[in-house]
Amino acid sequence: MQNVFPSTHPLVKHKLTRLRDQRTEPKKFRELVRELAALLTYEATADLVTYPVRIQTPMSETDGQDLQEKIGLIPILRAGLGMVEGVWELMPSAEVWHIGMYRDERTLKPVAYYNKLPVAPTVAVCLILDPMLATGGSAVATVDILKQWGVSKIKFVGLIAAPEGIQHLHNAHPDVPIHIAAIDDHLNENGYIVPGLGDAGDRLFGT
Ligand code: PRP
Ligand code: URA
Numbered sequence: 001m002q003n004v005f006p007s008t009h010p011l012v013k014h015k016l017t018r019l020r021d022q023r024t025e026p027k028k029f030r031e032l033v034r035e036l037a038a039l040l041t042y043e044a045t046a047d048l049v050t051y052p053v054r055i056q057t058p059m060s061e062t063d064g065q066d067l068q069e070k071i072g073l074i075p076i077l078r079a080g081l082g083m084v085e086g087v088w089e090l091m092p093s094a095e096v097w098h099i100g101m102y103r104d105e106r107t108l109k110p111v112a113y114y115n116k117l118p119v120a121p122t123v124a125v126c127l128i129l130d131p132m133l134a135t136g137g138s139a140v141a142t143v144d145i146l147k148q149w150g151v152s153k154i155k156f157v158g159l160i161a162a163p164e165g166i167q168h169l170h171n172a173h174p175d176v177p178i179h180i181a182a183i184d185d186h187l188n189e190n191g192y193i194v195p196g197l198g199d200a201g202d203r204l205f206g207t
Contacts (some may be wrong), residue, residue, distance in 0.1 A: 004166055004178045012039050016159065016181045020197045026206040030082055033131060033204060036159055036181055037083035038090055041127065044157050044179040072123030074146065076101050076130040076138055077114060079200040083129040095123055099145060101138045108191040110137040121150040128154065131200040133161035133180065134193050136168030143173045160184055162193045
């Protein structure tokens with residue numbers, strides 16, 4: 001499928017395996033989420049636009065490149081919060097705009113509960129951060145919000161996706177690239193990804 005990019009990097013595979021393991025306790029889990037978020041964002045941002053600058057090294061003048069586009073990180077609460085620090089280390093000047101979204105346990109539909117986006121967009125590129133793409137409802141609703149806000153360059157950066165979630169997000173927003181560590185087998189009857197890693201928010205926050 002076009003615009004879907006599962007990572008093939010051995011470090012990602014190794015860290016994801018540790019992350020899935022049920023013996024991994026919250027402290028290590030948070031560390032792995034942070035590291036995986038950085039590795040995946042490195043891959044997801046390969047097409048960011050730069051502009052030429054001239055700088056002085058201790059030895060001579062030389063040509064360099066600076067990032068041109070203002071970047072926004074959009075963690076979907078709660079679990080997306082775990083990815084922010086890792087990405088922020090790569091892009092310290094990125095703005096962070098939180099979107100609150102939870103899944104109704106019965107319908108599995110996303111329920112929006114927090115959005116403080118200003119009226120006019122303040123960034124040119126949005127990276128949606130959420131470890132889990134299950135039914136895809138939360139991701140689709142978040143892209144809807146960001147497009148309404150006025151941003152057209154949007155990427156989804158996640159850790160584990162179900163085929164159902166990828167299909168849903170791709171059908172609704174084929175222009176949004178999906179960068180993930182792995183595509184898993186299926187969703188179970190409760191909407192959980194199998195084999196997955198369980199509940200990402202609970203494992204991050206020890207709840
Ligand atoms: C999880 C996850 C995603 C969503 C994915 O959040 O972090 O946001 O489920 O499911 P979907 O693709 O079917 O929409 P959850 O609703 O459990 O909220 P939490 O992060 O606050 O625990
Ligand atoms: N949310 C999670 O945290 N895990 C899943 O498997 C699906 C949705």
